[in-house]
């Protein structure tokens with residue numbers, strides 16, 4: 108501005124930019140928020156309230172999927188956020204299905220007027236992970252028969268649902284064996300599953316184990332081998348899956364789903380805490396999430412009829428990522444989220460949970476990181492300084508964001524929604540405190 112212009116009171120015109128450009132130039136200072144449609148999460152620390160809804164953002168084209176991953180060190184408030192989030196979403200008629208490895212969603216369930224489904228060895232509830240996904244099959248009932256000579260020929264092409272069951276069985280077997288399956292083991296599973304499916308409208312694990320341990324001649328012939336060799340090919344798999352039928356995990360996944368389980372409620376919580384500290388947690392979570400997916404598929408027609416949407420939460424998801432089969436299968440479910448009207452939420456501790464699942468160039472790591480790409484909302488609570496570099500790389504953090512990450516206090520998280528960033532303090536309302544308090548055993552009351 109010249110001296111003459113200044114004396115005459117001349118002003119340069121204000122510089123005008125879009126909020127998007129301004130936000131990019133001044134992250135954390137000039138974000139425009141995500142609109143007002145959705146549930147209140149808390150305070151945007153750069154000013155104003157912070158409201159978020161994945162289905163709304165998806166409808167507006169702001170995210171390409173409704174999935175979310177929540178990261179954070181122990182005790183930073185990840186589960187507290189998820190619980191209040193679901194509770195607030197219930198106002199909009201949204202439902203939720205939760206895999207709860209610590210058994211901490213009970214208060215939420217009771218507030219919602221339902222009881223968690225508690226799975227424990229020898230307990231009263233059974234879930235069949237091989238339940239079919241299609242609703243119409245429910246009406247067929249179970250036509251259980253022996254695996255005798257009149258069976259349709261083995262090796263017939265499997266339908267989609269059967270392929271999912273085979274994939275799941277392979278995942279479970281790999282989880283139980285703690286290693287990848289050999290091709291011959293996969294074939295043994297494939298043949299056993301096809302044979303059982305030919306007789307049973309709703310296959311169960313004991314029937315698959317029987318088919319693996321007692322293969323039929325035509326199963327063997329279809330892959331140009333004999334019974335003895337096919338039995339040998341599938342023996343390790345059979346013995347490990349037998350654990351779910353006769354071993355330490357018996358009574359939970361080894362028969363038809365317990366009739367009368369109320370899954371129509373607004374909230375379904377699978378309480379897995381009986382085995383939280385056991386090495387079997389990964390397998391248990393794999394079975395539980397498998398069953399959940401098939402139940403969700405059966406529930407899909409209802410959702411499309413009444414337009415309802417559902418959240419599926421896997422808390423402590425790190426316990427299942429390390430297994431290749433399960434991770435592969437989990438990623439497929441993540442990809443199906445839009446088709447199912449489902450917003451998935453996975454809760455992990457560190458970004459390196461995604462890398463710790465295998466060698467750097469392994470498929471496990473690829474899949475775990477794939478979950479990240481299939482989750483356009485990433486909510487990051489405090490990370491240790493050692494994690495910052497990885498977080499910066501995987502989440503494309505700005506230097507300011509990276510610097511902030513180790514300093515975030517309990518309840519405060521960096522939200523990356525698509526390309527946008529927010530610093531958000533999750534606010535727990537007075538009526539919600541009981542839902543979220545996990546510190547009572549420590550003699551601490553977070554809100555005293």
Ligand SMILES: Nc1ncnc2c1ncn2[C@@H]1O[C@H](COP(=O)(O)OP(=O)(O)OP(=O)(O)O)[C@@H](O)[C@H]1O
Nearest residue numbers: 181182183184185186187518533543544545546553
């Ligand atoms: N926004 C918040 N404001 C105040 N207190 C909070 C908030 N979020 C969580 N807390 C309290 O912090 C404690 C730990 O929270 P929470 O169990 O959610 O942590 P977490 O990150 O899930 O931990 P973990 O990794 O062990 O599962 C709880 O007692 C909860 O009441």
Ligand SMILES: [Mg+2]
Nearest residue numbers: 185186187422
């Ligand atoms: Mg937690």
